[in-house]
Amino acid sequence: MKTLVVGGAGYIGSHMTRLLLDQGHEVRVLDDLSTGHRGAIPAELLIEGSLLDPAALDQALETSQADVVIHFAAKSIIPESLSNPQLYYQTNLSGTMQVLEAMRRHRCSRLIFSSTAAVYGTPEVVPIDESAPTRPISPYGRTKLFMEQMIADYAAAYGLRTTSLRYFNAAGAHASGLIGEAHEPETHLIPNILRSMAQGDFTLQLFGTEHPTADGTCVRDYIHVQDLVSAHLRAAEHLANLPAGHSDVFNLGLGHGYSVLEVLEAAQAVVGREIPRQIRPARAGDPPTLIANPGRANQILGWHCVHSDLDTILRSAWRWHQGPGFTST
Ligand SMILES: NC(=O)c1ccc[n+]([C@@H]2O[C@H](COP(=O)([O-])OP(=O)(O)OC[C@H]3O[C@@H](n4cnc5c(N)ncnc54)[C@H](O)[C@@H]3O)[C@@H](O)[C@H]2O)c1
Numbered sequence: 001m002k003t004l005v006v007g008g009a010g011y012i013g014s015h016m017t018r019l020l021l022d023q024g025h026e027v028r029v030l031d032d033l034s035t036g037h038r039g040a041i042p043a044e045l046l047i048e049g050s051l052l053d054p055a056a057l058d059q060a061l062e063t064s065q066a067d068v069v070i071h072f073a074a075k076s077i078i079p080e081s082l083s084n085p086q087l088y089y090q091t092n093l094s095g096t097m098q099v100l101e102a103m104r105r106h107r108c109s110r111l112i113f114s115s116t117a118a119v120y121g122t123p124e125v126v127p128i129d130e131s132a133p134t135r136p137i138s139p140y141g142r143t144k145l146f147m148e149q150m151i152a153d154y155a156a157a158y159g160l161r162t163t164s165l166r167y168f169n170a171a172g173a174h175a176s177g178l179i180g181e182a183h184e185p186e187t188h189l190i191p192n193i194l195r196s197m198a199q200g201d202f203t204l205q206l207f208g209t210e211h212p213t214a215d216g217t218c219v220r221d222y223i224h225v226q227d228l229v230s231a232h233l234r235a236a237e238h239l240a241n242l243p244a245g246h247s248d249v250f251n252l253g254l255g256h257g258y259s260v261l262e263v264l265e266a267a268q269a270v271v272g273r274e275i276p277r278q279i280r281p282a283r284a285g286d287p288p289t290l291i292a293n294p295g296r297a298n299q300i301l302g303w304h305c306v307h308s309d310l311d312t313i314l315r316s317a318w319r320w321h322q323g324p325g326f327t328s329t
């Protein structure tokens, strides 16, 4: 395949880029490096620019001659979406519309899109399947739901073929130890725990111990980033055989959840030390429990998690956090 990875210098996008290269596909990356890293991908693949700039998108589609666009670029910090929704509606909604318009101009018809479990809001039933009500409780989740709907409308009207993948909690790092999660600020649980262990002077803030869960802390479905990106490859191949106008949605998760305290205990076992922690009030916009039913992706895409046991996730992330990180930003 000839592919364009939009947001390919970010955490998940850089693992996607690596997998595509390893499987012999052609890859170009469009990224403005706002939260991504130059050192996360081979330098010659990068087209530095914003998805808000039609000229940058034209250049990226022209250079790549892509038959598939994989779209990761977005703002994705839930608390920031509450304090600065403008940034989210602009980057996520306007940006996605620019991607769709550029695909129309260049007659590129296949799109794989990064959606999120945040579209479900606070679910009534877990595990969550794709037919569950979508009632997002943050501007971030609302932008992702609108993006899904915009993409499906474009597919139906303009003959695109599209797949929205609703990720649960991406975690872990590449087995090579060369790429991993490096956000600044870092808001995610597993990198924050491991950073506290690697740097020694960092206390983990534990948000909420009175949620309606078995131990009072939030339960999440952690999926290894390498399992996550392998589902994109399956989805891109699957779309090739579907008719113009087709759009679909799949949950990507393991189908099993761990509480924050269970993750802390497992991390202590991996690292062999106690984790400094401070109990804080619950974070706004945090649903108590999010667990995927990944059955649809298992059946239709023939995709299954192979790296997503918690120990493998934590060991791969720990290896990454002990290394030098990216040498350039
Ligand atoms: N990390 C998770 O657990 C998780 C869960 C659900 C969904 N997602 C979604 O997956 C996608 C990737 O997440 P991530 O954790 O890798 O995030 P990330 O911030 O590491 O990656 C996003 C990439 O997009 C780039 N980007 C942002 N704005 C851009 C713009 N205007 N023009 C060009 N490039 C731009 C950034 O520089 C970065 O390289 C996002 O869409 C996110 O909403 C992530």
Ligand SMILES: O=c1ccn([C@@H]2O[C@H](COP(=O)(O)OP(=O)(O)O[C@H]3O[C@H](CO)[C@H](O)[C@H](O)[C@H]3O)[C@@H](O)[C@H]2O)c(=O)[nH]1
Pocket (backbone or CB within 6 Å): 076, 077, 078, 116, 117, 118, 167, 168, 169, 170, 187, 188, 189, 190, 192, 204, 205, 206, 207, 208, 217, 218, 219, 220, 260, 283, 286, 290
């Ligand atoms: O330093 C921290 C970080 C997180 N947590 C807690 O750990 C759990 C997991 O939090 P993360 O920030 O790691 O993940 P989220 O479930 O909040 O967010 C993830 O899933 C969302 C979908 O619900 C979005 O898609 C988002 O982009 C993605 O990162 C939450 O209960 C959170 O309160 C802490 O206690 N301390």
